[in-house]
Amino acid sequence: MLSAAANPAARFSPQSRVAVLLPLPLGGAYDYRVGAEPVGVGEFVTVPLGKREVIGVVWGEGAGDTDSARLKTIHQRLDCPPLPEVTRKFVDWVAAYTLSMPGLVLKMAMSVPQALEPARALMACRLAPTRPDIKLTDARRRVLETAATLPPLPPADLAREAGVGPAVVKGLLEAGALESVAIKRPPIFEDPDLARPAPTLSDGQRQAADALVTALDKGFSVAVIDGVTGSGKTEVYFEAVAAAVAQGRQILVLLPEIALSAQWLSRFRTRFGVEPAEWHSELSDAKRRETWRAVASGEAKVIVGARSALFLPYPALGLIVVDEEHDGAFKQEDGVSYHARDMAVVRASLGKIPVALASATPSLETLANIQAGRYQRLHLPDRHAGASMPDIVPVDLRRHPPPRGTWLSPVLVTALEDTFAAGEQAMLFLNRRGYAPLTLCRKCGFRLQCPHCTAWLVEHRMAGKLMCHHCGFSTRPPEKCPECEAEDSFAACGPGVERIAEEAAHRFPGARIALMASDTITGPHAAAEFVRQVADHEIDLLIGTQIVAKGYHFPMLTLVGVVDSDLGLEGGDLRAAERTHQLLSQVAGRAGRAERPGRVLLQTYQPDHPVMQALVSGDRDAFIANEADQRREAGMPPYGRLAALVVSGPEPGPLDDFARRLARAAPRSAEFQVLGPAPAPLALLRGRHRRRFLVKAARSVNLHAALREWLSKVVPQGGIRVQVDVDPYSFF
Ligand code: ADP
Ligand code: ZN
Numbered sequence: 001m002l003s004a005a006a007n008p009a010a011r012f013s014p015q016s017r018v019a020v021l022l023p024l025p026l027g028g029a030y031d032y033r034v035g036a037e038p039v040g041v042g043e044f045v046t047v048p049l050g051k052r053e054v055i056g057v058v059w060g061e062g063a064g065d066t067d068s069a070r071l072k073t074i075h076q077r078l079d080c081p082p083l084p085e086v087t088r089k090f091v092d093w094v095a096a097y098t099l100s101m102p103g104l105v106l107k108m109a110m111s112v113p114q115a116l117e118p119a120r121a122l123m124a125c126r127l128a129p130t131r132p133d134i135k136l137t138d139a140r141r142r143v144l145e146t147a148a149t150l151p152p153l154p155p156a157d158l159a160r161e162a163g164v165g166p167a168v169v170k171g172l173l174e175a176g177a178l179e180s181v182a183i184k185r186p187p188i189f190e191d192p193d194l195a196r197p198a199p200t201l202s203d204g205q206r207q208a209a210d211a212l213v214t215a216l217d218k219g220f221s222v223a224v225i226d227g228v229t230g231s232g233k234t235e236v237y238f239e240a241v242a243a244a245v246a247q248g249r250q251i252l253v254l255l256p257e258i259a260l261s262a263q264w265l266s267r268f269r270t271r272f273g274v275e276p277a278e279w280h281s282e283l284s285d286a287k288r289r290e291t292w293r294a295v296a297s298g299e300a301k302v303i304v305g306a307r308s309a310l311f312l313p314y315p316a317l318g319l320i321v322v323d324e325e326h327d328g329a330f331k332q333e334d335g336v337s338y339h340a341r342d343m344a345v346v347r348a349s350l351g352k353i354p355v356a357l358a359s360a361t362p363s364l365e366t367l368a369n370i371q372a373g374r375y376q377r378l379h380l381p382d383r384h385a386g387a388s389m390p391d392i393v394p395v396d397l398r399r400h401p402p403p404r405g406t407w408l409s410p411v412l413v414t415a416l417e418d419t420f421a422a423g424e425q426a427m428l429f430l431n432r433r434g435y436a437p438l439t440l441c442r443k444c445g446f447r448l449q450c451p452h453c454t455a456w457l458v459e460h461r462m463a464g465k466l467m468c469h470h471c472g473f474s475t476r477p478p479e480k481c482p483e484c485e486a487e488d489s490f491a492a493c494g495p496g497v498e499r500i501a502e503e504a505a506h507r508f509p510g511a512r513i514a515l516m517a518s519d520t521i522t523g524p525h526a527a528a529e530f531v532r533q534v535a536d537h538e539i540d541l542l543i544g545t546q547i548v549a550k551g552y553h554f555p556m557l558t559l560v561g562v563v564d565s566d567l568g569l570e571g572g573d574l575r576a577a578e579r580t581h582q583l584l585s586q587v588a589g590r591a592g593r594a595e596r597p598g599r600v601l602l603q604t605y606q607p608d609h610p611v612m613q614a615l616v617s618g619d620r621d622a623f624i625a626n627e628a629d630q631r632r633e634a635g636m637p638p639y640g641r642l643a644a645l646v647v648s649g650p651e652p653g654p655l656d657d658f659a660r661r662l663a664r665a666a667p668r669s670a671e672f673q674v675l676g677p678a679p680a681p682l683a684l685l686r687g688r689h690r691r692r693f694l695v696k697a698a699r700s701v702n703l704h705a706a707l708r709e710w711l712s713k714v715v716p717q718g719g720i721r722v723q724v725d726v727d728p729y730s731f732f
Helices: 085-098 102-109 138-149 155-162 166-175 203-215 233-246 262-272 285-297 307-311 340-351 364-371 410-421 497-507 523-535 576-588 610-617 620-634 652-665 703-713
Strands: 017-021 030-033 044-049 052-061 122-127 178-183 221-227 250-254 277-279 302-305 317-323 354-359 376-380 391-396 425-429 438-441 458-460 465-467 490-493 513-516 541-544 557-562 599-604 641-649 672-685 688-697 721-726
Touching: 017 102, 030 044, 085 102, 085 307, 085 340, 085 721, 102 307, 122 138, 122 155, 122 166, 138 155, 138 166, 138 178, 155 166, 166 178, 203 221, 203 233, 203 354, 203 376, 221 233, 221 364, 233 250, 233 262, 233 317, 233 354, 233 376, 250 307, 250 340, 262 302, 262 523, 277 285, 302 307, 307 340, 317 340, 340 354, 364 620, 391 610, 410 425, 410 497, 410 557, 410 599, 497 513, 497 541, 513 523, 557 576, 576 599, 576 610, 576 620, 599 610, 610 620, 641 652, 641 672, 641 703, 652 672, 652 688, 652 703, 688 703, 703 721
Parallel strands: 221 354, 221 376, 250 302, 250 317, 277 302, 317 354, 391 599, 425 541, 425 557, 513 541, 557 599
Antiparallel strands: 017 030, 017 052, 044 052, 122 178, 438 490, 458 465, 641 688, 641 721, 672 688
């Protein structure tokens, strides 16, 4: 089954001409001549490029546009599984859709070139056929006896089995009493244990799980597990994971923040008795290499990963799950900009397999697809084990303002005190890292700004730094105002989570308080330890940014306070209301997940805003219907299409010239509107000046063809770059 994905037909004989795609920013595949050894489509090869040698993939027949005399010859075919046909199709598809160079997409699919080198054999030792004449100590005798009864073992393992130090084994090897042999590496990822007891599903869960299982092996389909927070969506799709494993298929589960999903991993272990293969940016090089190989060989059955896991070379993928499908972290903005949820659907369709999208607040795009009958909805309206949904109430900050210089209203303070008194846990949520988002001089009003970006510097008091959240610039707080030279004149404006933690520590001296933000929790181990502390009730009050909102299940957590519910509503972003609703629903969903009922207090200046009303009433569908109406009227996604163009350059003058030329070349019609150029809200980012265009197109227009044609007319020069973002999610 594993080799079925490779195309056995397409082999190219010596001297023939083939196209080789290189993982580089080039226009397309280059032609090469096949050397003495035939090559197959999808195989990895090394080829000369200028003076270098690079690894590429045989992409198909040569295009024939290089004259034969100048054709270079493939150096070598690498001894590793070929890139599956479906992965190659996926690379082409993503490149076309995102208007990216295919080589850059291929680069994502071969992100670990070292994995293409043959794995080094594992050295083990066994008894030599004849024993040389050596002095036998007790330790040596034990090693020889152990070696006689066990299969060949690596020296360290043999020493451990025999209960001796490694030097003893080494000595016996040198003396010739033991000899080295190469053995096959043991598998790194064990198969999930399907015999372990699964939880008994509720009727609703069972129906949803059955629908997912039935869809396996029936080609492409999209199911949406639309279930309230705590409804047990994970248990539902675990059933489908188990069934797909039983069929010998691989399963990909995409999570928005895999490095922090310690609870998910421990649930997987409980259910299947093994570790899944993880794929995210924090893997070590060695782990990355062996994981890539284990995926390519089919050894790794379940892969849980961040968006980049979509580009791994699965030979036998049978199911994709996208958990928290609405999450903005699935959108990649740098380099090739793509939405992993949408590309997961594409990947499933190319691979003719089902995909399941799970969320308590599916995106408007996904809901529209359900309405149009393209996606199947699996509804879980109730929490597991009869837990009730939390009670959500707004706290009107105009009527219950916090005392000057503080951020927690008396209503929220009282609720927190009650919670601690009852021996329960609480969480305060504020989606802003650091201590204060703005620092200004009290004397002259000067604001500390990033030298490379149009952005204020954020004070991180714990780290003793001012930081730019866009480019990472950081500096010590200056002693004097750079403008008026006043000393000790700086005032912190507004709160970040550090400041809330300071206020809480002051207010609730008896409470055990912990802060969780992406800069205070570094890496999976810290996150796991943190989660354990909360779960074991070593913490009374958890304060955090959106990373605390993600999927956690803390039975004793009964109160959630949202410090600034209005935060995400600022700005003209088309999804601001939808996104705020999703985020706050998810935060609220942390409260009261077990026996004790939960309560959520939303501090807001706009208690009548549709988002607050929807959260309070729990009527998500009416809210979404209203949002959808507005988007339909405005011709916005998913009813119309958007593409964003950011042009950037080192100097503003030439950049503006270029932007004007681009604007003049733009095709314009009622169905294809080009807005801009306008200075981007972040007019300066990482030292580059930026101008934006927004393209608004009707569904009837071939957006890609029009964009391609337009962009081919004006060629950027002098360090100017054009970045295209089809289906943009951010507008800075
Ligand atoms: P969701 O992802 O929908 O918010 P979870 O999958 O996290 O919900 O489930 C919430 C809690 O309920 C978890 O602790 C989970 O283990 C538990 N749970 C869900 N379904 C069952 C079941 N059928 N039997 C036992 N426990 C369950
Ligand atoms: Zn900056």
